[in-house]
Amino acid sequence: MSQKVGIVGAGILGLTLALRLVNRGFSVTIFDSANEIGGLASAWQIGDFIWDKHYHVTLFSDTYTRKIISEIGLDDEFDWVETKTGFYAEGRLFSVSNVVEFLQFPVIGFLDKIRLAATILYASHIAEGNKLEEVSVEEWLRKLSGQRNFERLWKPLLRAKLGDAYQQTNAAFIWATIRRMYAARRSGLKKEMFGYVKGGYATILQKFSEVLESKGVCFRLGNEVKKIEKSGEKVVLDETDTFDYAILTCPSDIAAKMLPQASEQEKRRLEAIKYQGIICASLLVRKSLSPYYITNITDEVPFTGIIEMTALVDKSHFGGNALVYLPKYVPSDDELFEAPDDEIKRNFLSALKKMYSHFSEQEVLAFRVSRVRRVFPITTLNYSKNLPPMQTSLKRVFVVNSSHIRYATLNVNETIQLAESFCRRYFQNETGSNA
Numbered sequence: 001m002s003q004k005v006g007i008v009g010a011g012i013l014g015l016t017l018a019l020r021l022v023n024r025g026f027s028v029t030i031f032d033s034a035n036e037i038g039g040l041a042s043a044w045q046i047g048d049f050i051w052d053k054h055y056h057v058t059l060f061s062d063t064y065t066r067k068i069i070s071e072i073g074l075d076d077e078f079d080w081v082e083t084k085t086g087f088y089a090e091g092r093l094f095s096v097s098n099v100v101e102f103l104q105f106p107v108i109g110f111l112d113k114i115r116l117a118a119t120i121l122y123a124s125h126i127a128e129g130n131k132l133e134e135v136s137v138e139e140w141l142r143k144l145s146g147q148r149n150f151e152r153l154w155k156p157l158l159r160a161k162l163g164d165a166y167q168q169t170n171a172a173f174i175w176a177t178i179r180r181m182y183a184a185r186r187s188g189l190k191k192e193m194f195g196y197v198k199g200g201y202a203t204i205l206q207k208f209s210e211v212l213e214s215k216g217v218c219f220r221l222g223n224e225v226k227k228i229e230k231s232g233e234k235v236v237l238d239e240t241d242t243f244d245y246a247i248l249t250c251p252s253d254i255a256a257k258m259l260p261q262a263s264e265q266e267k268r269r270l271e272a273i274k275y276q277g278i279i280c281a282s283l284l285v286r287k288s289l290s291p292y293y294i295t296n297i298t299d300e301v302p303f304t305g306i307i308e309m310t311a312l313v314d315k316s317h318f319g320g321n322a323l324v325y326l327p328k329y330v331p332s333d334d335e336l337f338e339a340p341d342d343e344i345k346r347n348f349l350s351a352l353k354k355m356y357s358h359f360s361e362q363e364v365l366a367f368r369v370s371r372v373r374r375v376f377p378i379t380t381l382n383y384s385k386n387l388p389p390m391q392t393s394l395k396r397v398f399v400v401n402s403s404h405i406r407y408a409t410l411n412v413n414e415t416i417q418l419a420e421s422f423c424r425r426y427f428q429n430e431t432g433s434n435a
């Protein structure tokens with residue numbers, strides 16, 4: 001008989017943990033409240049096409065993602081593309097895709113550009129993020145880049161991702177963002193290549209689940225776990241399923257509610273982690289908006305960026321149409337979560353019309369809205385000191401999730417890395433076999 005592991009969450013973290021643990025001989029069951037696997041990386045239908053619910057790209061330097069995709073047999077399915085970056089500022093759209101274009105970018109003066117470049121260079125050479133947790137991102141950037149750069153550039157960009165919570169966020173956040181931008185160059189590549197697997201995450205998830213099922217992993221989808229308790233040496237899920245181990249990959253405050261036997265102090269620590277959420281619209285449009293994969297926005301518009309997936313993925317995947325995402329990052333209790341799709345559509349499309357003179361609503365073939373209240377944790381000052389450990393006070397019950405990604409932006413590569421390091425730390429000497 002194998003030792004049994006129950007994993008809560010069939011996102012990339014849960015799937016990676018399942019793969020590593022089933023390979024070590026454990027008997028693994030994954031629960032997810034959703035009817036499909038993939039969590040934030042799951043796919044859905046937009047118009048006549050299936051693609052990622054939230055825009056996803058793999059960087060050439062994402063070695064953990066590439067390794068797992070290779071392990072499940074999809075390495076040959078990658079397409080790698082060099083993409084461009086746009087900037088929408090002061091009512092105009094600019095290409096800022098290389099050094100020359102950056103030098104020509106008229107919104108920032110020459111001396112400020114030098115300061116900005118020095119900030120980025122300096123940040124990309126810092127090896128450890130722990131000291132940066134002690135200083136706020138605002139203080140750090142104002143000091144390094146100057147007041148003007150902060151007000152004109154950094155503040156709108158920080159607000160776009162973090163809202164007002166940028167004021168509580170530590171400097172490791174921006175350091176990690178810059179490092180990801182420069183990861184390719186650190187690894188010796190001249191340019192960062194962006195990649196995707198043909199068919200998007202739908203292909204990856206389909207193959208991942210086939211591999212896991214072939215190894216005996218059991219999926220319990222549409223099954224929201226409400227309670228996890230210890231009973232002697234065993235762990236009991238919702239008073240029915242008994243395991244030797246439970247690993248919760250859901251957000252920390254949800255995990256706190258699922259563990260009635262955890263101490264009040266432990267629950268408070270889990271609940272203290274505050275999350276940023278997202279309202280993310282997908283649009284299928286007849287014509288492209290721009291040639292840019294990402295358009296950063298410093299002006300006030302109802303969304304916080306524009307991601308044109310078809311600047312990366314060939315339009316033939318979408319019948320010659322363009323696929324565009326309009327994300328709006330908001331606090332998890334923001335009232336926009338209650339807004340109906342029609343209202344979001346009206347606001348988003350009327351802003352697009354103002355930004356792109358060639359855009360017309362008649363060109364929109366499909367519009368869908370995704371709402372997720374907890375996407376990534378706000379990394380406040382001295383975040384690590386307050387972070388609950390992955391091992392809970394209940395023996396063999398773990399909470400491991402994006403809150404444990406302290407010095408990186410949220411991405412699949414970091415999520416897989418987290419799963420690998422968790423297994424090394426807690427399951428290194430464990431084998432699933434009782435024999």
Ligand SMILES: Cc1cc2nc3c(=O)[nH]c(=O)nc-3n(C[C@H](O)[C@H](O)[C@H](O)COP(=O)(O)OP(=O)(O)OC[C@H]3O[C@@H](n4cnc5c(N)ncnc54)[C@H](O)[C@@H]3O)c2cc1C
Binds near residue numbers: 223225415
């Ligand atoms: C808009 C957006 C864009 C992104 N772009 C990129 C990108 O370009 N490149 C990249 O690498 N990464 C990107 N990411 C990040 C990537 O999606 C995440 O890093 C990854 O999917 C996180 O996986 P996870 O398993 O940790 O969490 P999740 O995907 O959140 O999985 C957690 C799972 O737990 C389940 N769950 C929660 N509570 C319960 C319960 N009580 N019972 C049962 N199940 C439960 C949920 O349904 C969910 O499926 C993006 C994310 C977003 C939102």
